[in-house]
Amino acid sequence: MPRAATAHIKPTAASSLRMISDGSDRMERQSLDISKTTYVSLIKAPKDAYIAFAEKGKSNAQMQWLKVLHQSILGGCYVGFGGLLALSVAGNMAGTWFSNPGLVKMTFAALFPVNLLLIVMTGGQLFTGNSATCAAAKAEGMITWREMWTNLFFSLAGNVIGCALFAATANYVGLLKGGTGALATSTAVAKCSMPFMPTLVKGILCNWMVSLAVFMAGASNDLAGKLVGCWFPISTFVGIGLEHSIANLFILPCALLLGAPVTLGATITKNLIPVILGNFIAGSVIVAGSYSYQFGALGRRSREKFRQYLKERRILQNGLANGVVNGVNGDTIAADKAINVSAAETKEVSKVFE
Numbered sequence: 521m522p523r524a525a526t527a528h529i530k531p532t533a534a535s536s537l538r539m540i541s542d543g544s545d546r547m548e549r550q551s552l553d554i555s556k557t558t559y560v561s562l563i564k565a566p567k568d569a570y571i572a573f574a575e576k577g578k579s580n581a582q583m584q585w586l587k588v589l590h591q592s593i594l595g596g597c598y599v600g601f602g603g604l605l606a607l608s609v610a611g612n613m614a615g616t617w618f619s620n621p622g623l624v625k626m627t628f629a630a631l632f633p634v635n636l637l638l639i640v641m642t643g644g645q646l647f648t649g650n651s652a653t654c655a656a657a658k659a660e661g662m663i664t665w666r667e668m669w670t671n672l673f674f675s676l677a678g679n680v681i682g683c684a685l686f687a688a689t690a691n692y693v694g695l696l697k698g699g700t701g702a703l704a705t706s707t708a709v710a711k712c713s714m715p716f717m718p719t720l721v722k723g724i725l726c727n728w729m730v731s732l733a734v735f736m737a738g739a740s741n742d743l744a745g746k747l748v749g750c751w752f753p754i755s756t757f758v759g760i761g762l763e764h765s766i767a768n769l770f771i772l773p774c775a776l777l778l779g780a781p782v783t784l785g786a787t788i789t790k791n792l793i794p795v796i797l798g799n800f801i802a803g804s805v806i807v808a809g810s811y812s813y814q815f816g817a818l819g820r821r822s823r824e825k826f827r828q829y830l831k832e833r834r835i836l837q838n839g840l841a842n843g844v845v846n847g848v849n850g851d852t853i854a855a856d857k858a859i860n861v862s863a864a865e866t867k868e869v870s871k872v873f874e
Contacts, residue, residue, distance in 0.1 A: 562741050569739035570656070570815040576738060577653030577808075578662040580645065581671040588645055588674040595644035595675075596682020596766065602635030603770045604690055604700075606758075611703030625759055632767070633754035636730070640737045640746055647676040647796075648766055651803030652731035659812035676796070683769035691777045701778045708775030711768060712782045712790045719763060719791060723798020724806070726762035729753040730799075731807035763795040 564572060580588070610628035639646055654668045690696055696704060714722075736749030757764065772787045812818040 563745055564739045564741070566739075567815045569735060570811045572738045573653055573735050573811070574656040574660045574662060574816065576734075577650070577655070577657030580650055580675075581654045581657055581663040581667040583671070585670060585674050588671055589678045589681075591643060592645040592647070592675045592678020593682040593685070594642070595639050595646045596679040596684075596769065597686045598638040598642075598644060598682075599635045599646070599679070599766050600683055600686030600690070600770045601638065602632045603767055604686075604695060605634065606632040607700045607703050607771075607774075608695070611699035611701075614699055625761075629755040629759035632758045633733075633751045636733055636737075636750045636754050637747060640734070640750060641743070645671075645675045645678060646766060647672060647679050648727050648730045648764065648799045648803060649734040650675045651727065651800045652734060652807045655804035655808035656812060656816070659808055660817050672800075679766045680769055683766065684773050687770055687773035687777060690774065696774055696778055701774070704771055704774040705778055705780040708772050708780050708782055708787070711763070711772070712786045714790070716790070716794050720794040720798040722761075722763040723765065723795040724802045725760075725798075726757045726764045726795075727799035727802035728806050729757040729762070730764065731803045735807065735811075763791070763798065765792060765795045765799050768792060768795060 583591075606628045609631055610624050613624050613627065636646075638644065639649075650671055654663065654671050657663045658665065658668045711719075730753065733750050733753035736753065737746040738749075740746045740749050768787075768791055772782075772791065775782060776784060776787065809818065813822065
C-alpha cells in the first residue's frame with residue numbers, strides 16, 4: 521500500500537505561524553489509515569472549540585500593543601455601526617412604539633449583532649470578548665498575567681476611542697436627529713438611573729452571552745456558521761435589555777453630545793464602572809473558567825486531585841484486613857478510621873472523572 525503523501529512546512533526561527541496545540545488533544549484527528557480518518561466538519565466539537573478559543577486568546581495577548589490598540593479602535597467603530605443602525609431603525613418606528621414596544625425591541629435586537637460579525641471576521645479586538653479568550657489562555661498556561669492585563673487595557677482603551685470617535689462623527693454629519701437621537705437619549709437616561717449592583721449583574725449576564733457568541737463563532741469553520749453563532753446570543757442580550765460596556769461606550773457619548781440630562785460623571789460611576797466589572801467577571805470566570813474546568817487545565821488539576829483521593833481510598837480498603845494501613849504519604853492510619861468502599865463503587869465513581 522503506497523504511503524500517503526504529507527506536506528511539510530520547513531520550520532524557521534523567525535516563523536510566527538506555529539500551532540499552539542499539537543493536535544493530540546483534539547477530537548478531530550487524521551490517520552495515515554484513510555479508513556480511520558476523522559474528517560473536519562463545518563463545526564468543531566466543544567472541546568476543540570475551547571482549544572481554539574484559548575488559542576485565540578494567546579494570539580490576542582501576544583499581539584504588539586499598538587496593533588491591539590489599532591484593532592480595538594476599529595472594533596469600537598464597528599460597534600458604533602451596529603448601534604447606529606439599530607438606533608436609526610428602531611428609533612424611527614414611532615407609530616409602533618406605543619402599540620407594540622416588543623416589536624421595536626426585537627427590531628433593535630435583530631440589527632445590532634452586525635457589529636460582532638464585522639469584528640470576528642476582520643480580527644478586531646473587543647474588550648468583552650478578550651476578557652474571556654485571554655482568561656482562557658491564561659488558565660491553560662499559554663500567556664502570562666502581564667500579557668493578559670496589557671491586552672485588556674489596550675483593547676478597552678481602543679474601544680473607548682473608537683466608540684467616542686464614531687459617536688462624534690455620527691453627530692457631526694447629522695445622523696443622530698429625530699427618533700434616532702431620542703432613542704439614544706432615553707436609553708442613556710435609563711442606563712444611568714439604576715443602582716450599582718443590578719447594573720453589575722446585568723453586565724455579568726450580558727457578557728456571558730457575548731463570550732458564548734465568540735465561542736460559537738470560533739467553533740464554526742464557515743461564514744454562515746459564524747453568522748449564526750454571533751447573531752443569536754447578541755440578539756438575546758439586547759432583547760432582554762442587559763448591559764454591554766462597549767455598546768454603552770457608543771450610546772452614552774451620543775446622548776451626551778445631544779445634551780441628555782445625564783453627566784459624564786454619572787455615566788462613568790453609575791454605568792460604565794459596574795458594567796465593565798460585570799462583563800469581566802462573566803468572561804473570565806463564568807465562560808473561561810467553566811470551560812477550562814470542563815475541557816482544560818483547571819479540570820485536569822481537579823481530576824488529578826480526585827485520582828489521588830481514590831488511590832488513598834483503595835490503599836485504605838486493601839489494608840483493612842491487617843488492622844492498620846499505610847496512607848499515600850506513608851502515614852499509619854487506624855483501621856477503625858478507614859472508610860470501606862467497595863471496588864465496584866470506586867470504579868464507577870472514577871469513571872466520572874476520566
